[in-house]
Amino acid sequence: MRRTIPDLPEDLWRHIHSLMPMRGAARAACLSRAFLQFWRCYPKLTLTKYALGSELKGNTSRRINCIIRNHSGVGVKILRLGAYEISRRYFDSWLQFAVRNSIRDLEIVNCAFRPTTEVLGPFRSLANLLLHYVHITSDELECLLSNSHALEKLDLFYCNEIRFLKIPCELQQLSCLSIEACRRL
Template sequence: MDIWHHILSLLPLADAARAGCVSQTFRSSWRSHPNLTLSMETLRLDGDTCREDKLARVFTKRVNRIMRKHSGGVKTFNLSYNYLRSFLDTSYLNRWLEIAVTTGIEEVKLSMPLGRTAVRYEFPCPVLSNGSGNSIRHLHLSRCAFHPTVGLRCLTRLFLLEVHITRDELGHLLSNSLAMEELCLNSCHKIIRLKISCLLHRFSCLSVFHCKSLEVIENRAPNLCFVRIDGAVEKLPVGDLLQMKRLHMLDYYESDLVHDARSKLPFIMPNLETLNLSSAGEMFNTPILTVRFLFLKNLLIDLNADRGAFPHPMIIFL
């Protein structure tokens, strides 16, 4: 039985479900499949064959049947509901998370409906308490509210897209998740000030995009070396940036990024090895300075002429 469990655990979810139709032995193994990826694709649902409200009911019914019969031991739980605008009954979703998020789970991904008409789902943070969330290494949440009250001991990667979370809630989570290595924030408009604790010795990668209320990034993590950010140099983290090795500044609505990068970055990030810049337009030639990027190995400059203005040929001195 252990061998069958192991073999079926290596199959994609749809294939494991088919194998479960062969015999009673296979069916019991399928019900303990450790990797649950539940989406329109994996459940073989075609949005063109029925109305959206009916499609939502079928999706809910199938997922509910899978979760009720599952025997536990989930390692990865990936629920993608973002192709349906009809809101999912929260009582079902909370019940599924209670079944999935138990001791031993390593990855949780939750994607809620797209569009402004979607109702904001509030992630049930109590499922992470009492040690249930301590084994989670990757947490990926999209379009929901998230108000954590505890840290996650093994969390290494946190991705939040259009998530309602305050700076204090995020700061508490980060300061109590000491294994954190990577943080990605996209369109999290409740965050005004982002603080990264000095206790996060493994923290090395930070990505921040479209967080329109964010004013200050205060970094105290000693080993941050890779930053991806939209906007001007002023948006870069405040703190010791001498260890910075890779920087991506990507914004097709911001102008003069190349000019600002050339005039300011050599002084605050002298050890850069990789630099990617995307600019909407450059109005002036970059300055000729005595200070240069002495360790730069990879450079990519993307200029979007459709959005910016280039009144005369540019000269870039690096």
């Protein structure tokens, strides 16, 4: 006897797929054309060495770049990036991917982040920003914050290049600021 997938509406399948952990959603996409379409709109991309585990043998930047290229960018609400040896040219394109797609949550861990207005443009929908073990200067952080008008929560942890913190007056929504172990601040 052959099992078949129930005939459910596409939006319900898309919702079910979005609730799956990222690794399971990616594996389902490898098995089914329908799930491949859903993968291209998967809302929570966690692209860290720990999340991807054994898949990250070799060049981390190239692997993560391949995953981002295979995603349409539509529907991404959360983007988590973290790896020790991220190439600068990849990182800038990943951030433009985030800006282009109205990202709400951005988490950057264990890398250097050198934002400029020319590269980034505005983060119109960014509500939560988490920077852990990130090399970013005070001026670079100020540039990022001044282009993130919807920011509600800022979390800085071990960002030791930050010497001072200027919160732009445009950040009317900012209600939670967490700073820990930023030794030079």
